[in-house]
Ligand code: SF4
């Protein structure tokens with residue numbers, strides 16, 4: 001990635017420390033990904049993106065900014081990309097998934113903050129991620145307490161808009177969320193200098209719907225008895241979808257889905273017959289957090305679905321793209337986004353319903369409920385997940401972990417015992 005040094009300098013990055021990150025990432029990717037056999041050819045695109053992760057897409061964004069476009073960095077699947085795209089802006093995900101960024105986050109945050117928040121703050125303050133340097137504006141949300149406080153710290157360093165997410169899903173909450181999206185649209189219009197019209201918003205809704213449909217096709221292939229793709233590869237597709245251009249993302253996912261359909265037709269599987277099928281649920285797995293998938297898929301099981309924000313929550317449910325007025329479209333967006341089931345809502349019975357449905361659709365043998373350390377929302381909701389899975393007769397294993405490798409051996413032992421128990 002040496003060709004990008006000038007760009008990184010211009011972005012004010014700490015080059016010396018960034019070199020340390022660039023040194024470890026290819027090794028980790030090689031160990032986890034390139035060691036797999038019989039991968040779909042279509043994964044070549046995502047392998048290439050990872051090999052240039054701090055170069056190729058940031059360079060596109062730098063170019064776009066030179067041409068007057070604005071980049072919005074987001075941290076949550078509730079923030080509607082459609083509004084930004086309608087104003088000719090660009091969205092990039094900013095959730096940090098590496099332990100590398102955690103120590104810089106811990107300089108300003110309590111250690112007892114979840115690693116995702118610490119890594120996200122650390123990536124900005126430590127100046128070691130070009131995406132965090134590039135964004136013209138960060139868009140935060142009031143989902144969990146840790147994030148709410150982190151926005152105040154990040155807001156000292158970068159322009160920040162915060163969307164007030166309801167904590168319940170009553171009719172009045174959805175209406176309030178539509179109002180919040182409308183306010184966000186005004187902020188986006190001001191920063192980009194572009195007016196959002198109903199035509200542009202419907203067009204943006206179509207673009208994002210196409211991306212969702214394409215990702216859903218890849219997931220659909222994972223319902224097959226003979227699995228044409230590993231969970232690790234599907235996770236990588238989801239993780240990079242947060243950074244990529246949405247139209248290109250849809251094209252590449254559709255291309256991969258075509259190949260997977262063909263593999264299903266030909267009976268090609270990347271796992272031996274009888275491999276146990278695991279559904280992962282819980283907190284998001286931001287790139288490059290591949291830890292649990294790697295453990296599961298080297299313990300005699302396969303991950304067939306992620307009920308996570310880096311999974312089904314990101315692409316399920318479409319938005320009506322035929323609204324006549326902006327207010328109607330903001331409401332249509334609010335309705336779709338409020339169908340996402342995050343543990344920050346109370347009650348959050350929709351997530352339990354989703355889990356039971358997905359477990360059936362993907363014919364899973366067991367569920368692993370993964371919780372990032374210090375996320376008390378998902379940790380507490382684990383009680384309901386376990387209760388519901390037991391009632392549905394689905395074995396469940398609860399796991400708490402962080403971004404370090406210190407617990408990897410212990411986790412592997414527990415996962416192996418769980419897989420053996422599945423028979
Ligand atoms: S887990 Fe909740 S807060 Fe985190 S990205 Fe998903 S919806 Fe947003």
Ligand code: SF4
Nearest residue numbers: 114116144283372375
């Ligand atoms: S994992 Fe939990 S604590 Fe961490 S950002 Fe998401 S909701 Fe907040």
